Amino acid sequence: MTYEDLKGKKVLVTGASSGIGLATAVSFSKQGCFVGVHYFRTEKGAKKALRQVKKNAGGMLLRADVREECQVNEMVEQFADEAGGIDVLVNNAGTMIERQLFESASVAYHDDVYATNVRSVFLVTRAALPHLKKSRGNIVNIGSLAGHGGGGAGSGMYSGAKAAVALETIAMAKEFGKYGIRVNSVMPGFIETRFHKMFSTPDRYEKVANRTPLGRNGTPQDVANAILFLASEAASFITGEYIAVNGGLLMRA
Ligand SMILES: NC(=O)c1ccc[n+]([C@@H]2O[C@H](COP(=O)([O-])OP(=O)(O)OC[C@H]3O[C@@H](n4cnc5c(N)ncnc54)[C@H](OP(=O)(O)O)[C@@H]3O)[C@@H](O)[C@H]2O)c1
Numbered sequence: 001m002t003y004e005d006l007k008g009k010k011v012l013v014t015g016a017s018s019g020i021g022l023a024t025a026v027s028f029s030k031q032g033c034f035v036g037v038h039y040f041r042t043e044k045g046a047k048k049a050l051r052q053v054k055k056n057a058g059g060m061l062l063r064a065d066v067r068e069e070c071q072v073n074e075m076v077e078q079f080a081d082e083a084g085g086i087d088v089l090v091n092n093a094g095t096m097i098e099r100q101l102f103e104s105a106s107v108a109y110h111d112d113v114y115a116t117n118v119r120s121v122f123l124v125t126r127a128a129l130p131h132l133k134k135s136r137g138n139i140v141n142i143g144s145l146a147g148h149g150g151g152g153a154g155s156g157m158y159s160g161a162k163a164a165v166a167l168e169t170i171a172m173a174k175e176f177g178k179y180g181i182r183v184n185s186v187m188p189g190f191i192e193t194r195f196h197k198m199f200s201t202p203d204r205y206e207k208v209a210n211r212t213p214l215g216r217n218g219t220p221q222d223v224a225n226a227i228l229f230l231a232s233e234a235a236s237f238i239t240g241e242y243i244a245v246n247g248g249l250l251m252r253a
Pocket of ligand 1: 014015016017018019020021038039040041042043064065066067092093094095096116142143144145146187188189190191192193194195196
């Protein structure tokens with residue numbers, strides 16, 4: 001799918017060193033966008049993503065821990081300076097860190113999950129906002145199916161954090177509408193990335209695929225396709241909405 005209006009746009013993708021973010025960065029580059037390939041720990045993955053981006057269009061590497069205010073502010077300004085502004089922000093960086101039950105979880109774990117998945121969205125969005133106001137751009141946040149259903153054992157706090165991302169997407173859409181900025185989210189289901197290599201057992205892959213109406217697990221490209229649509233003019237009257245990319249695992253009336 002080609003979105004002519006995306007050509008030349010400046011797109012910042014957080015967490016682009018792996019999985020969904022990597023596929024999203026490369027997909028935007030195929031539309032002719034200048035892409036900010038953000039990472040934190042996985043430099044090798046980020047370099048691989050940038051190599052793929054540069055086969056299609058311009059781009060740059062950006063490093064920051066998205067939990068840290070100063071690092072985020074510097075990273076966003078570095079991108080805006082080099083790119084000449086920001087048109088699209090994809091708040092994708094996030095992780096469950098590990099599985100911990102409410103019964104026994106540590107306060108440090110709780111706070112880290114919320115810092116990684118929720119504070120991060122706030123910090124990057126706030127830093128990018130002056131640039132998005134100028135471009136009347138848009139934001140796509142990455143939520144999760146877990147944020148609607150509570151997730152599996154040990155993912156309760158991650159689920160709560162992703163529910164916050166879903167709700168804050170709506171609140172941001174209300175607040176930023178007056179600037180002509182749209183804010184939407186994508187709610188992935190079970191997507192085969194490093195995330196599930198870290199947090200799911202091999203038999204879970206098959207179990208989830210078997211109870212998914214479309215009969216398979218998702219790919220990073222499945223999610224990237226929905227992100228591109230929401231970022232494009234094809235979605236120009238859509239804001240505060242989410243697209244579920246889950247093969248029918250959770251449907252709504
Ligand atoms: N896979 C799924 O089934 C699924 C389902 C629902 C939602 N999601 C969400 O989709 C997003 C992408 O996940 P994925 O499946 O593609 O997982 P992934 O392959 O593990 O990628 C996670 C990305 O987030 C970045 N990240 C994590 N903590 C960070 C931090 N403190 N500072 C900066 N960057 C950080 C990682 O960067 P570094 O490695 O460079 O540190 C990496 O690029 C996440 O928000 C995840 O919660 C995934």
